[in-house]
Amino acid sequence: MDQPAISDGCCAGVWDALIIGAGPAGSMAARHLAACGRRVLLLDRSRFPREKVCGDALAPDALAVLQRAGLAERVQRIGHGVDGLRVFSPSQIEAEIRGSFLMLRRRALDALLAQAAIEAGASFRLAEVRTLEIDSGGQVTCGVAETERPIRARAALVATGANVCLIDRLGLVARRQASGIAARCYVRSALQLDHLVFSFERSALPGYRWIFPLGQGLYNVGCISFARTKAVRSTNLSRMFSKFTGGFPLASELIRRGEVLTPLRGARVRTGLTGAELAGRGPIVAIGESIGSTFPVSGEGVGNAMESAVLAADVIHEALSCPGACDLQSFATRITTTMRQRFRSYESIERWMCKPRLNDFVLGRVAKSRMLRQAFSRIINDQIDPRSVFSYRALWRSLWG
């Protein structure tokens, strides 16, 4: 991975696009714009390959974006395929649902995506961005910690994940508070699990705990809490995690027959496509988790982060082709039209799954009804709108399915 430190050469001239943050959103946007022939500078404050706290699960929507970008095969070659989930309700009702996931540690995925951006022609540098401004000519001026010389660009994408300091200074943050917090660690165990395991134990709601197999006896084990406001700040993830490994039989067994390899590490999540101004400011827009592109309830966000990146890259490419200052306002309409509906659907799932009794009822029905299990598989595979299943009418119909 070639990620030199920022040099004076980066500060000479004007880049077409500056992209801050090389997570899935930033790297995918950089690859897309560079492939369109744009001069792109991609910056990240961490030296790659780097760790990122995540569940490491790529859902079908993420695989579809990778497929469209021509990267699915490369990712599949190093990932571990999983073809189903075991979901446990608060009363321990278990439902098994089919669905194709690819497990890949973010250290490897993010390095692969950054490498793909470099191969498409983007310049990737190690730098921590401190300031981002729009000058009188409508261009972007960026200050980094490593040099006093400013970097200039015609457009900029902020892809800094749940860290929204930069866009906050531009007045683009409507809600500073994260939507939730999550933590994970890696475990090696002799226990063989070949499904993703989700546990909606009562004490985890609103949220869940998970065991995700990465292959060869390695597991990503963690918990996520969407408790609101003050509760988010006071949620004690290590207590949540201990309850899981102490009280949930599969997790206890996993630990008993193995060893915890890494400390529990936590991170914030921003969900619901809310919390930030989608229209950005002139030639600057934010993408990925910075604009809340992670789904509520599931906490799955890699696919959406990349999708928001491709949409923004298209908007930048079009705007740069027009004369005059670059204006990216149309990104708001583009992303709302393409993605908002899906978020509404996940909000409807949230209403059902975050209440213990409704969660028991839904998973009880799923455990008994083949029709519902098939419908759930189709939701996971992004083939039907979840609202066609998460309704009293659909669940009632399932009594005969």
Ligand SMILES: Cc1cc2nc3c(=O)[nH]c(=O)nc-3n(C[C@H](O)[C@H](O)[C@H](O)COP(=O)(O)OP(=O)(O)OC[C@H]3O[C@@H](n4cnc5c(N)ncnc54)[C@H](O)[C@@H]3O)c2cc1C
């Ligand atoms: C515990 C946990 C489990 C999760 N599990 C899953 C899962 O299994 N599947 C899934 O799809 N999603 C999961 N998510 C959500 C997923 O991690 C995010 O949706 C995704 O990482 C968002 O990608 P991004 O590119 O927007 O931001 P990020 O991946 O967070 O990347 C942001 C990048 O910006 C860089 N950066 C930040 N500030 C600056 C700065 N000032 N200057 C330069 N660089 C900067 C950072 O170093 C980082 O590399 C999980 C999240 C958590 C917290």
